[in-house]
Amino acid sequence: MPDSKAHIVLDAVQFTTEADIASLAQLISNEPTTLQLELVLRILLTYLPEGTEPSHYVPLLQALRTGKVRGNLPDAVVSRPSKEISREAAKDNIRKLRLTVLSHPHIPQERDDLIESFLLCRAYKIDAEIGSSIYIQELIGPFIAQYKSLARWGVSTILPLQRLEQEDTDLSATFSLNSISDLHGKLGLETLLGAVKAEKGHDYSVQLRRIIGPWLLGQNSYNEGNRTKPSSNSSVQTQVWAARWSLVYQWLLDLAQIDYHSATTTYIRWNGPLDVDYGIWPEETSPEHLTTSNLAYQRLGLALVYLSPGADSRSDVDATLHLIADRAQIDSLRKHNDEDLGNLQSRIPDSYISSISRLHLSPGELFDDLNPLTQPRNESLQFADLIFVSASLMDGFRIDLTMERAVNLALFDSAASQWSICAEVVHNLPSICDKDDKAWIEARTKLLWLRDWNTGTLPGSSRQGIFSQTDTQELHVAILKSLVANGRYKPAIEFYVQSSQSLPLPTVKDALINVILGAYDNASNGNKTRGGIKKATEIVTTFRPHFHEFQRLVAIWALIQATHKLSFYSLTLQHGVALLPVNIRIHPEPLLLIDRLLQQNPRSYTKLDDLLDIGRDLVKAGRITLTSKAGKISSEEETLEQVEQSIIAKAISAALVEDDFDTAYSYIVNRLSNFSATESSPNDHLWQAAYQAGRYASKTKSSTSPSFLRRLEQRMELLSQAALIAPVSSLQEVLLTWRGCEKELVKALTQESEEENAWQAKGDRTLPGGFSHQDVAPIQTKAREHTRMAMDEEAPMGLFDVARGAAAALSKSAFPLRGHSERASSEMARSDEDTPQRVRKRDMVSNMVTGGLVSGIGWVIGAPSTKDDG
Numbered sequence: 001m002p003d004s005k006a007h008i009v010l011d012a013v014q015f016t017t018e019a020d021i022a023s024l025a026q027l028i029s030n031e032p033t034t035l036q037l038e039l040v041l042r043i044l045l046t047y048l049p050e051g052t053e054p055s056h057y058v059p060l061l062q063a064l065r066t067g068k069v070r071g072n073l074p075d076a077v078v079s080r081p082s083k084e085i086s087r088e089a090a091k092d093n094i095r096k097l098r099l100t101v102l103s104h105p106h107i108p109q110e111r112d113d114l115i116e117s118f119l120l121c122r123a124y125k126i127d128a129e130i131g132s133s134i135y136i137q138e139l140i141g142p143f144i145a146q147y148k149s150l151a152r153w154g155v156s157t158i159l160p161l162q163r164l165e166q167e168d169t170d171l172s173a174t175f176s177l178n179s180i181s182d183l184h185g186k187l188g189l190e191t192l193l194g195a196v197k198a199e200k201g202h203d204y205s206v207q208l209r210r211i212i213g214p215w216l217l218g219q220n221s222y223n224e225g226n227r228t229k230p231s232s233n234s235s236v237q238t239q240v241w242a243a244r245w246s247l248v249y250q251w252l253l254d255l256a257q258i259d260y261h262s263a264t265t266t267y268i269r270w271n272g273p274l275d276v277d278y279g280i281w282p283e284e285t286s287p288e289h290l291t292t293s294n295l296a297y298q299r300l301g302l303a304l305v306y307l308s309p310g311a312d313s314r315s316d317v318d319a320t321l322h323l324i325a326d327r328a329q330i331d332s333l334r335k336h337n338d339e340d341l342g343n344l345q346s347r348i349p350d351s352y353i354s355s356i357s358r359l360h361l362s363p364g365e366l367f368d369d370l371n372p373l374t375q376p377r378n379e380s381l382q383f384a385d386l387i388f389v390s391a392s393l394m395d396g397f398r399i400d401l402t403m404e405r406a407v408n409l410a411l412f413d414s415a416a417s418q419w420s421i422c423a424e425v426v427h428n429l430p431s432i433c434d435k436d437d438k439a440w441i442e443a444r445t446k447l448l449w450l451r452d453w454n455t456g457t458l459p460g461s462s463r464q465g466i467f468s469q470t471d472t473q474e475l476h477v478a479i480l481k482s483l484v485a486n487g488r489y490k491p492a493i494e495f496y497v498q499s500s501q502s503l504p505l506p507t508v509k510d511a512l513i514n515v516i517l518g519a520y521d522n523a524s525n526g527n528k529t530r531g532g533i534k535k536a537t538e539i540v541t542t543f544r545p546h547f548h549e550f551q552r553l554v555a556i557w558a559l560i561q562a563t564h565k566l567s568f569y570s571l572t573l574q575h576g577v578a579l580l581p582v583n584i585r586i587h588p589e590p591l592l593l594i595d596r597l598l599q600q601n602p603r604s605y606t607k608l609d610d611l612l613d614i615g616r617d618l619v620k621a622g623r624i625t626l627t628s629k630a631g632k633i634s635s636e637e638e639t640l641e642q643v644e645q646s647i648i649a650k651a652i653s654a655a656l657v658e659d660d661f662d663t664a665y666s667y668i669v670n671r672l673s674n675f676s677a678t679e680s681s682p683n684d685h686l687w688q689a690a691y692q693a694g695r696y697a698s699k700t701k702s703s704t705s706p707s708f709l710r711r712l713e714q715r716m717e718l719l720s721q722a723a724l725i726a727p728v729s730s731l732q733e734v735l736l737t738w739r740g741c742e743k744e745l746v747k748a749l750t751q752e753s754e755e756e757n758a759w760q761a762k763g764d765r766t767l768p769g770g771f772s773h774q775d776v777a778p779i780q781t782k783a784r785e786h787t788r789m790a791m792d793e794e795a796p797m798g799l800f801d802v803a804r805g806a807a808a809a810l811s812k813s814a815f816p817l818r819g820h821s822e823r824a825s826s827e828m829a830r831s832d833e834d835t836p837q838r839v840r841k842r843d844m845v846s847n848m849v850t851g852g853l854v855s856g857i858g859w860v861i862g863a864p865s866t867k868d869d870g
Contacts, residue, residue: 006090007083008034013097014081016047021057026071037064041118042099050129054139062142065115106181116147127177133162136177144281152217155281157181159214164195180215189247201261205270208248213276216244238292245273245293249300249367256307257363264304264316268323272297298324298376303366305384306373308403311395317388317403321381328376341445345454346386346464352379353464358412361404386453390466393446397425397432406466415469422467426478430486440488444479451475476502477511484515489542497546512543513552520560521582526567528560533581536560555622559585562617565610566593569601590623591615594647598654605654606663608671615643641675648672649685656696664693665714687722691734694719694741709752712745
């Protein structure tokens with residue numbers, strides 16, 4: 001009796017369970033009507049051990065696909081396990097079979113090809129039972145040429161799974177066909193990349209090439225992301241292709257904001273969507289895919305460029321830009337170094353510059369198709385390169401700019417903001433360039449390039465550069481000041497003095513003055529061999545030969561000279577604060593510094609020539625200006641004369657304070673009196689100094705000592721001078737002082753005479769053969785007091801009226817005592833001839849002083865008339 005269908009199926013199950021593929025094939029060949037394709041595939045899927053090597057049953061599957069299964073075994077050899085079972089028992093066993101259907105959650109239900117469905121289901125079962133991706137690949141591999149979608153599935157699941165197993169990762173063991181098939185979109189990408197143990201700076205190019213690229217290929221085949229069949233429309237396929245890879249692009253952009261080096265390294269070492277390692281799995285790429293991928297890859301690179309975090313990423317940006325230029329076949333990218341900036345010139349149309357907005361710099365907008373910054377074309381690449389070079393140059397100036405900040409600075413920031421950064425650059429130059437003239441010249445070249453990217457020579461083009469809005473002249477002035485302030489005189493003279501192209505000469509002069517005064521004002525010591533004053537001195541001496549008629553430079557030099565001389569004296573301001581050079585320059589009344597100097601430095605009045613030099617320098621420095629009584633500004637010559645008088649007068653006062661009458665007297669007679677009185681300059685200092693010295697009375701001298709009497713005579717001499725030239729308002733005070741001094745002199749002379757008479761009398765009494773005091777005739781003296789009193793009674797007008805008239809009559813002489821001295825000499829000569837008695841010198845001086853005043857105004861204070869002296 002022939003076998004029933006139930007017996008045949010049971011035998012097929014038995015052969016499958018035992019993995020007896022040869023017997024199964026023979027059975028299928030003998031019973032094709034019963035063992036139809038779907039039944040055989042379900043039996044294989046249900047009962048074939050997962051550990052069976054695919055090579056044992058793949059030939060059967062291939063034969064089943066073609067419908068030409070042929071057995072190679074004789075029927076006698078094939079054992080029939082079910083022959084001992086009855087029909088009823090066979091049917092009962094068949095009803096107990098639970099054959100697996102040819103479907104799986106990760107494959108579409110509507111698959112038409114049963115072999116393809118079986119392969120997919122068998123692969124998932126192998127993975128679930130024994131987790132062998134090798135077996136799965138051996139199963140699928142022979143069929144990828146016949147099933148393109150199956151090939152894509154193998155690439156997107158089996159290949160990533162195999163390569164994850166090869167990675168040294170804790171997560172790789174958790175991946176399976178099911179888990180990988182469940183992955184899609186951004187989360188899937190991050191999960192796969194997160195399986196790699198990656199430290200900061202990690203290069204993900206290998207993962208993108210070997211895992212992510214293959215995985216993305218199947219995103220439109222069987223996974224949850226897209227269960228529909230791929231469209232045959234090439235434009236749709238291109239859009240799908242671009243959409244898949246946009247996940248990677250966005251992931252790289254996000255990574256760049258966390259780990260820029262890792263993102264750019266990955267980008268440079270991975271050549272984009274076309275750089276995928278498919279292993280044995282073939283993949284055809286259309287020309288549309290090629291073009292789209294290349295443009296997207298370049299756009300991604302430019303987006304990464306603008307996400308650059310700063311100085312540490314310059315090499316990454318540089319490599320990225322050159323890679324983009326190579327891919328875009330753009331040859332206009334810079335080929336230069338820092339020393340060749342002259343050849344790097346912007347040729348970017350103004351229309352392109354104006355098309356850029358701040359919004360285009362937003363990370364979320366950088367990869368947009370219409371963003372002018374990241375469209376891979378000549379203008380965008382050149383602009384990115386110019387921004388990159390600008391930021392790199394700023395690194396050398398110790399200012400870290402991101403690419404985004406550099407774009408904002410160049411295109412959107414105000415002139416004030418640009419100048420703030422530019423001024424910071426200039427401030428950093430001294431520490432960067434030190435004392436190297438070449439370094440300074442290079443720094444200047446770079447700064448000027450940053451200002452306009454060499455667009456200044458292009459007709460009709462607006463200026464471009466990160467300092468494009470800064471004032472050109474202001475920038476040159478800042479550079480000049482920095483050069484001069486840091487002693488780089490040679491390049492300063494070469495660029496700004498010998499050449500008039502950069503700055504007009506008046507501007508150069510103003511800048512020099514500013515630097516000199518800055519060094520001067522910051523000095524802590526006035527000595528011109530030290531610190532700021534030394535620097536100011538160097539600058540003045542260096543540039544004076546180039547500006548012979550520059551009066552401000554002459555004035556500053558005089559100020560430096562005065563400051564240097566003052567530095568040798570101890571000078572403090574209020575609360576003991578030491579005098580600084582800047583205090584000298586801004587002092588409202590510089591001559592008061594001479595007062596402090598004299599007060600704080602004992603015997604400094606003896607350095608009169610030094611003091612006079614200081615005063616002259618202050619006048620030449622323009623620190624002292626005087627006006628005449630008519631309100632006109634005095635000439636420098638007149639000012640110098642008045643200042644010298646004032647300083648001598650101050651020295652006289654200081655000498656008197658320190659009890660040095662002799663020096664004060666000498667200064668009055670030999671220095672102050674040398675100045676001629678004029679209508680505009682009446683020499684008030686002379687009468688005031690003479691009056692001050694005339695009032696001086698030393699407490700350390702005996703009233704009868706020769707020096708005391710001599711000083712009284714000198715005081716009366718000075719008072720007589722003061723009386724002759726003092727203003728009317730002060731005349732009474734002077735005359736009264738003179739009168740008191742005369743009384744003191746008369747008293748001292750009388751006392752001296754009495755002491756001499758007593759001494760002579762004593763000597764006559766004690767010496768043998770001496771004369772008695774009756775035999776000695778008394779010395780005749782003038783009865784001054786009696787005569788003066790008589791004159792007081794006869795005075796026809798008041799004291800001040802007479803003094804006023806006398807002062808007016810005698811004010812024409814600057815120092816009338818010279819005339820009196822001559823008259824005194826003649827009187828002394830006549831006295832020697834006419835008077836047989838010996839007249840002492842101090843008497844003659846007293847008579848001379850009195851006579852000098854009597855001839856003019858002496859009678860006002862009671863001096864006897866000369867006609868009464870006879």
